[in-house]
Amino acid sequence: MTMIVMTPGQVSLADWRAIYHGAQATLDPGSAGAIAKSAATVEAILARGDAVYGINTGFGKLASVRIAAADLAALQRNIVLSHAAGTGDPSPAPVVRLMMTLKLASLAQGASGMRPETIALLEAMLAHDVIPVVPCQGSVGASGDLAPLAHMTAPLIGVGEVWLKGERMAVAEAFARIGLKPLELGPKEGLALLNGTQFSTANALAGLFAAERALQSALVTGALSTEAAKGSDTPFDPRIHALRRHVGQIETAAALRCLMTASAIRASHLEDDLRVQDPYCLRCQPQVMGACLDLLRQAAATLEAEANGVSDNPLIFTDTGEALSGGNFHAEPVAFAADMIAIALCEIGSISERRLAMLVDPALSGLPAFLTPHPGLNSGFMIPQVTAAALVSENKGLAHPASVDSIPTSANQEDHVSMAAHGARRLHAMAANVEAVIALEWLAAAQGIEFHRPLRSSDTLEAAHALLRGAVPALDEDRHFAPDIEAACALVRSGALVAAVASLPGVA
Structure with missing residues (x-):
């Protein structure tokens, strides 16, 4: 160990x-x-x-x-x-x-x-x-x-x-x-x-690490969804992002380009694209995911400082023999960091769900309705998209800033508090919701690219596809969906999806 x-x-x-x-x-x-x-x-x-x-x-x-x-x-x-x-x-x-x-x-x-x-x-x-x-x-x-x-x-x-x-x-x-x-x-x-602040900080760090894994996983599933919808990689051109100058945006665009490099699916429609511009959920991935990455990095810097700080009271200064009473125990920095992580988690899940919704809509994706070879007799991915929508909506409520609340305690001696503890603790539930949304998108995107066979995606994305197919077979006919979802969630939660692909941008 x-x-x-x-x-x-x-x-x-x-x-x-x-x-x-x-x-x-x-x-x-x-x-x-x-x-x-x-x-x-x-x-x-x-x-x-x-x-x-x-x-x-x-x-x-x-x-x-x-x-x-x-x-x-x-x-x-x-x-x-x-x-x-x-x-x-x-x-x-x-x-x-x-x-x-x-x-x-x-x-x-x-x-x-x-x-x-x-x-x-x-x-x-x-x-x-x-x-x-x-x-x-x-x-x-x-x-x-x-x-x-x-x-x-x-x-x-x-x-x-x-x-x-x-x-x-x-x-x-x-x-x-x-x-x-x-x-x-x-x-x-x-x-x-x-x-x-160690309880709040520990929970916030756990939320940060889960959010980082979710962001990286969603970059992979986002690239797979782009492939499934025969989307363009032009919006990921580095020249576009260099002009805006946001580091996270530049790095996530580079990651998406790398994930799609040498894809035969992309090559197949370079010359005959009928869709001039993709929906925002595909086209604006660098802008959304890059902003989330920047936000997580800001939260990471705060939490790293807090983790290395001293936050009890009074503090002992051995050089002068003094005990000085202050307020380092006030967890406002942790509360702000937790709120930032919550916002990022909310948006990672939100755009992932929009990609899933796009894939099941034949008018937008060009794929069979609800990603089933036999729509009507089979419902395919109809209800998994509903589940993703429910989880995203739940996270919207959970993302309300905890740090803007305060309630006096200890007979008004402690008259302003940070609410960092539950602000950080809710990140566990939010991350679990996002992991499930990403898992649902992964299932749908893997199903989607199979409609383009014998064309194959990039080696990297095919590795992500193969990882999923090792646990969940393709959906030819309707079956009990819950075990498939849990298997995909477990792979996302364990970090296996991230480990299956090349290096991805992280918080540190």
């Missing part, structure tokens, strides 16, 4: 992607010095007797309440127990693993006051695949993802449930099996673990 050694604050987007997909991560041993200095600074602050938020005071609206030295351990335990108030289904284990790793990398930067032994336990849980059960609802994205991170933290003190190598159990049982022991949190540690 791949092992990524993380230098806190300098982890690449590619590494975060690999961690989300299962790579192990460990801290660079060089981070030990900063961790030890930060813990020592907290001890020095306590020794001075200063009142410092979250170290020897209450939390939120109760920040003015001074906590006695004898109660500091109870204070940190109580914040974890009281804040573990999430609800809803458990978050996907890969998202929680990523959240834990993001938190580990943040704490290890030496600005959070964490002791080495606490960081070591979090790192050991990751190494042994002990993943806390974290309800997916309960965060408003400031003051950090409090409830989800409390559920993530509770197992460190022996409370709650975890997944151990995929089996759900009490944390006490899991720790007993692998030889770990819970610990008592030191001053500030509970707050440092609960404050931060």
